[in-house]
Amino acid sequence: MVHVVDITSPADPRLDDFRDLNSSDRRPDLPGGKGLVIAEGVLVVQRLLASRFEPISLLGVDRRLTELAEDLDGVDVPFYRTTAEIMAEAVGFHLNRGVLAAAHRPPPLELAAVLDGARTVAVLEGVNDHENLGSMFRNAAGLGADAVLFGGATADPLYRRSVRVSMGHVLRVPFATVPDWPRGLGQVRDAGFQLISLTPNPEAVPLAEAMTGEKVALLLGAEGPGLTEHAMRATDIRARIPMAPGTDSLNVATAAAMAFYERVRTG
Amino acid sequence: MVHVVDITSPADPRLDDFRDLNSSDRRPDLPGGKGLVIAEGVLVVQRLLASRFEPISLLGVDRRLTELAEDLDGVDVPFYRTTAEIMAEAVGFHLNRGVLAAAHRPPPLELAAVLDGARTVAVLEGVNDHENLGSMFRNAAGLGADAVLFGGATADPLYRRSVRVSMGHVLRVPFATVPDWPRGLGQVRDAGFQLISLTPNPEAVPLAEAMTGEKVALLLGAEGPGLTEHAMRATDIRARIPMAPGTDSLNVATAAAMAFYERVRTG
Known part of the structure; x- marks a missing residue:
């Protein structure tokens, strides 16, 4: 089961995988770009959770946690729950989709x-x-x-x-x-x-x-x-x-x- | 024939039709949004010049003026020639296409x-x-x-x-x-x-x-x-x-x- 962790500061290091997304993922090959896969919004996060991609953590507002409850059944990663404002500050821009997931890149398919x-x-x-x-x-x-x-x-x-x-x-x-x-x-x-x-x-x-x-x-x-x-x-x-x-x-x-x-x- | 006017300051009021494009055309219905039609880049400007839309003026770097010479034959509007830097400052963002045209909206077609x-x-x-x-x-x-x-x-x-x-x-x-x-x-x-x-x-x-x-x-x-x-x-x-x-x-x-x-x- 997903474990909900309440986050009260945008500087919380547990949000690092989601930090400054605009600047880091523009050049995923550069330092700061970790090459993680980022899913945005309920629909895309649902598809991620149903895919071969292995989630690391989610970041979102409480409402999205509720919406994703079924999809998160059996998913053993943290859901960082916070406000839209703290999300925006960590991520570097305002996200009206209210939820993000970070995942590892799986090995390439043959x-x-x-x-x-x-x-x-x-x-x-x-x-x-x-x-x-x-x-x-x-x-x-x-x-x-x-x-x-x-x-x-x-x-x-x-x-x-x-x-x-x-x-x-x-x-x-x-x-x-x-x-x-x-x-x-x-x-x-x-x-x-x-x-x-x-x-x-x-x-x-x-x-x-x-x-x-x-x-x-x-x-x-x-x-x-x-x-x-x-x-x-x-x-x-x-x-x-x-x-x-x-x-x-x-x-x-x-x-x-x-x-x-x-x-x-x-x- | 187009008349070339060299512009040396981004504050020149002759550039007003191209000013702060991002903020004004996001809401063309608001004050500051003039409802002008803006064409960006050589290809789109060429299509504008060949269309029913009546150009008001162009803004661009010298190289684009050269590239558009044939299309501008018989077009009786100013071409504001300036540097990429002055363009960027007037327009509010960097344009790598190097040329813009502003045109009136024609009356709607029946x-x-x-x-x-x-x-x-x-x-x-x-x-x-x-x-x-x-x-x-x-x-x-x-x-x-x-x-x-x-x-x-x-x-x-x-x-x-x-x-x-x-x-x-x-x-x-x-x-x-x-x-x-x-x-x-x-x-x-x-x-x-x-x-x-x-x-x-x-x-x-x-x-x-x-x-x-x-x-x-x-x-x-x-x-x-x-x-x-x-x-x-x-x-x-x-x-x-x-x-x-x-x-x-x-x-x-x-x-x-x-x-x-x-x-x-x-x-």
């Missing part, structure tokens, strides 16, 4: 384990925007995609903003790194996946026609540069999202959602 | 004019998140939807963040208000549009089957509450986005993108 049983996966190359990453996981969860893979330099999906924008789905939808990018895509192909590059190139095959595999891996690059030619060459087919002339490419999470939708529509 | 010639329109009820509005316009532009209509209380699409997130497409994709909501939907139906409610309700018709009209109007509500029953009753059919069990509804702009995509795919 690519083979993530692919096992999956039917639709997204593979991201160089996506370095945390909001886009969060939206990607939210869309994957919402439209039933099974996993997200990272190839090339991609931002940290467990960064606080990403967790929040994903509505906690980054804690649920499994993810793994494709080693030796893009050569490691061979492992995805060997697991039975059709490898599909998404591109705005009007000469590519329309998305709906391209996805013929029983299992598909959809490769997406960052907005702007898109996929590298190197990565596209490693795939089986190039598929295009139909785009109006004179517009920019879609947001990468939106482009992925089209493809996930197409899988659900035809699946 | 619903009939916006519907004329349109084939696919989104109709938003109670969408009050500026980023979602911006994403909606970006997706409409990218996937060839023709217009966005507002029914019920919807946030201001010309708010600065909305303009930015839309990548300037809110200045290009026409929008209008449906009067006497939701009764005014009759005018949309009379213009030949099939009225389709989008809902996560699993009992609704799958999106791909629901859109049978040559012209369609897709109704979407805000995340969370969704469309009111009142609005749904005024439509011809309820269509659902296929969703994985146990997830939340999709972001409203993403849901719209699915429907726009479906139109492009089958159109």
